[in-house]
Each structure stands twice: as C-alpha cells, then as structure tokens.
Amino acid sequence: MTVGQRDVIPNKSDRDYLLELWKQCLVEMLASVAEVKARHEDAFQTIKASSMAAVADARASYSDTLIKLERTIEERLGRLRKLIDDKNGPRIHPFEDGKVHYEGELITYEGSTFQALRDTGKAPSEESDWICVAAGGLDGRSPRVKGTYSPGERYSQLDIVALNGAAFIARRNNPGGCPGDDWQAIALQGKRGPQGAKGERGERGPASATIRSWKIEPAEYLATPILSDGSEGPPLELRWLFEQFHYEAG
Structure with a gap:
C-alpha cells in the first residue's frame, strides 16, 4: 500500500x-x-x-x-339410425364381430336372421341379446337314379335302382342288399295282361338257307357250314369232341 x-x-x-x-x-x-x-x-x-x-x-x-x-x-348416431329404420324399415346386413349392433337391428349369422334386443357387441350365439326371426333351413336333397342294381356298388340314401322290373329307393346310406329292409319299393312290375286276339296269318316268307357243304380246318379243329346262299354259318369247334373221345377210349 x-x-x-x-x-x-x-x-x-x-x-x-x-x-x-x-x-x-x-x-x-x-x-x-x-x-x-x-x-x-x-x-x-x-x-x-x-x-x-x-x-x-x-x-x-x-x-x-x-x-x-x-x-x-x-x-346420437344410434338415435338417428333408429329414426331412419323406423321410417324406412330396418336393413339386414351380415354380423360384424367387434362392432356395436343397436336395438332392433337385423343381421344375418350362419345362415339365419337375428334381431338385436338391445345395443350389443356380442354374437347372436348369446341368446340374451338376440332373437332369431328366421332360422336357416337344411340343404335340399333330391333322389338320384343309379341304374340297374349291382351288389358290389356302394349306394347312399335316396339312390334309386332298377331290379327285376321294379324300382327301389335307398332309405339310408349303405343300405345293404336289395330288396331289403333299407330299400323302399317305389315301382313294381305289373301282372301279365290277358292275351289279345289272334292276328291274321302273314304272307309266306322266303325259304331259309340250307347247308350245302362244310369247310374243314384240321389245324384249328373247326367245321364251318357253307350255306345255299353262299354265306358261311357259325363254325363248330370240334376239339373238345376229340378230347372227349380219347378220354373215353383211353
């Protein structure tokens, strides 16, 4: 300092x-x-x-x-939808999982039609929230014509077969032998009717062909007839006759 x-x-x-x-x-x-x-x-x-x-x-x-x-x-949207449905009638649409469906709404589910009893997000399987207004029907089935009955063939219910002039329909799948308890006759052959009146005698036809000669084929053991009109008749097989002869003579 x-x-x-x-x-x-x-x-x-x-x-x-x-x-x-x-x-x-x-x-x-x-x-x-x-x-x-x-x-x-x-x-x-x-x-x-x-x-x-x-x-x-x-x-x-x-x-x-x-x-x-x-x-x-x-x-408010629910009230608006209800007013529209009351005026135009409810529209039917498929059920949507996870969506809220409002009271009175109509939906289709597994082939049936349901109406909501209250606002709900549950599926129609919950009966407390839905009422079924139209149940789905069964698939239609029609008879099938399967031709003449064959014991080795597999048949199903409503198959129709023909047998001895009659027709049968299967009562169930794998019906067994026909006729039988699992087959229903639906058409039977009628009785023979009365003989009709004898008709007039027709004109005499041409003479039938006769055997004129034979054509022998030793190697084949065949004998074929030659007819008077030049045609050949059905051949005769002679091998078995010779075999039978040797057997009996032997």
Whole structure:
C-alpha cells in the first residue's frame, strides 16, 4: 500500500492474517452459492412436480371429456339410425364381430336372421341379446337314379335302382342288399295282361338257307357250314369232341 510517498509492505503476520481473512470470505461465498443452488434445485423440483401433476390432470380431464364426447356421438348416431329404420324399415346386413349392433337391428349369422334386443357387441350365439326371426333351413336333397342294381356298388340314401322290373329307393346310406329292409319299393312290375286276339296269318316268307357243304380246318379243329346262299354259318369247334373221345377210349 502507499502512505504518502512511501510503499508499505505488510509484514508476515499481517499477510497471514489477510490470507486467512480471504479464505474465510471465499468459504462464506462458496457456502452462499451452494445454498442458493440448493434452493434453486428445490424450487425446480417443486415446479417440475407441479407441472407434471398439472399435465396428468389435464390428460385425465381430456380423456374423460373425449370418452363422454364419443358416448354422446354414439348415442346420437344410434338415435338417428333408429329414426331412419323406423321410417324406412330396418336393413339386414351380415354380423360384424367387434362392432356395436343397436336395438332392433337385423343381421344375418350362419345362415339365419337375428334381431338385436338391445345395443350389443356380442354374437347372436348369446341368446340374451338376440332373437332369431328366421332360422336357416337344411340343404335340399333330391333322389338320384343309379341304374340297374349291382351288389358290389356302394349306394347312399335316396339312390334309386332298377331290379327285376321294379324300382327301389335307398332309405339310408349303405343300405345293404336289395330288396331289403333299407330299400323302399317305389315301382313294381305289373301282372301279365290277358292275351289279345289272334292276328291274321302273314304272307309266306322266303325259304331259309340250307347247308350245302362244310369247310374243314384240321389245324384249328373247326367245321364251318357253307350255306345255299353262299354265306358261311357259325363254325363248330370240334376239339373238345376229340378230347372227349380219347378220354373215353383211353
């Protein structure tokens, strides 16, 4: 330091005192900074928690409002659909799994028609929510004509076969031998009718051909007749006659 015109240098004890004083000041300053930082951190955490709580409350409020809005829209759409159905009559459409079907709605399901007794998302198998207004029928079946009966063939119910001038229809699948308990006669051969009046004698026809000669084929043991009109008659097989002769003579 300067006093007047002279520079005064502190002695060692004064320097130590000043240094210790600066250390204490620095410690107090650092402590103050740490305290301020801690207060700021606490305030930040408090503000952060409050903000998150406010956001959660806002989200919950928004979700509740959205659910209420969706319910209101569904209710009004349901009323509108009911008014349209009351005016034009309900339309029938296929059942859709996972979709809400409204009271009075008509749907088709597994070949049958159902009407909703209340607003529901359940399938018509839940009888408490649906009423069947038209049940699906069975597939139509028609008789099949299978020709003349054959014992080795497989027959099914309603197959029709012919046998000895009669017709039979199978009562069930694999009916067994025909006729039998599993076959129903549907048409039988009628009795022979009375003989009619004898007709007039017709003109005499041409004379039939006669055997004029024979054509012998020794290698084949065949004898073929040659008729008077030049044609050949059916051949006679003679091998078995010779075999029979040798057997009896042997």
